[in-house]
Amino acid sequence: MEIIYLAGVRERTLIAVKPDGVQRRLVGQIIQRFELRGFKLVGLKMLQVSEDLLSRHYSQLTGKPFYPDLVKYMTSGPVVVMVWEGYNAVQTSRAMVGLTNPADAQAGTVRGDFSIHVSRNVVHASDSPEGAQKEIQLWFQGQELLNWDCCYHNITCEL
Numbered sequence: 001m002e003i004i005y006l007a008g009v010r011e012r013t014l015i016a017v018k019p020d021g022v023q024r025r026l027v028g029q030i031i032q033r034f035e036l037r038g039f040k041l042v043g044l045k046m047l048q049v050s051e052d053l054l055s056r057h058y059s060q061l062t063g064k065p066f067y068p069d070l071v072k073y074m075t076s077g078p079v080v081v082m083v084w085e086g087y088n089a090v091q092t093s094r095a096m097v098g099l100t101n102p103a104d105a106q107a108g109t110v111r112g113d114f115s116i117h118v119s120r121n122v123v124h125a126s127d128s129p130e131g132a133q134k135e136i137q138l139w140f141q142g143q144e145l146l147n148w149d150c151c152y153h154n155i156t157c158e159l
């Protein structure tokens, strides 16, 4: 019982600011939303994504007609990738990011506030706890993730 509860509190998700978000200088605002919501940053880096990493990240999409354009977009410039931790991080982050197509994303979400086209939708967010675990392992080395005590942790979550 205790273990399941702690797993939910310490859930991690992978969020990436895509090249359009970096070019448009939205990185700070996106980080701020996750900080203010109450999540804890445990990993952060900027990188130029390789086609190999992208094909592993989007392995279910490689056969889609838009995949070649997705590769061009995602490799067009640097990406800022981060891992956020906290209670129910995956589900809450998806709600904060909004639906895939910005036309369907609610105002108040990252996509609903900052994007207009599905192929330039500013951020990535893991869509399940299992997917998040896979993506975190794909994008980060173990030592790049920090376990640190955040003094707000027991204020934002019931422990």
Ligand SMILES: Nc1ccn([C@@H]2O[C@H](COP(=O)(O)OP(=O)(O)OP(=O)(O)O)[C@@H](O)[C@H]2O)c(=O)n1
Pocket (backbone or CB within 6 Å): 061, 066, 069, 070, 099, 100, 101, 118, 119, 120, 121, 123, 124, 125, 126, 127
């Ligand atoms: N017709 C489409 C569908 C998707 N995409 C791009 O492909 C990404 C991955 O699609 P999908 O995984 O279905 O969307 P999300 O899970 O919402 O986005 P992400 O995985 O990037 O978080 C989208 O974010 C978008 O950048 C696109 O350019 N054109």
Ligand SMILES: Nc1ncnc2c1ncn2[C@@H]1O[C@H](COP(=O)(O)OP(=O)(O)O)[C@@H](O)[C@H]1O
Pocket (backbone or CB within 6 Å): 061, 066, 070, 099, 100, 118, 119, 120, 121, 123, 124, 125, 127
């Ligand atoms: N029909 C589409 N046309 C163009 N790009 C798409 C389309 N569907 C998805 N994408 C792109 O692929 C990304 C990954 O897709 P998916 O994982 O299904 O959605 P999400 O990004 O919301 O998790 C989307 O964010 C979007 O950038």
Ligand SMILES: [Mg+2]
Pocket (backbone or CB within 6 Å): 125, 127
């Ligand atoms: Mg996705």
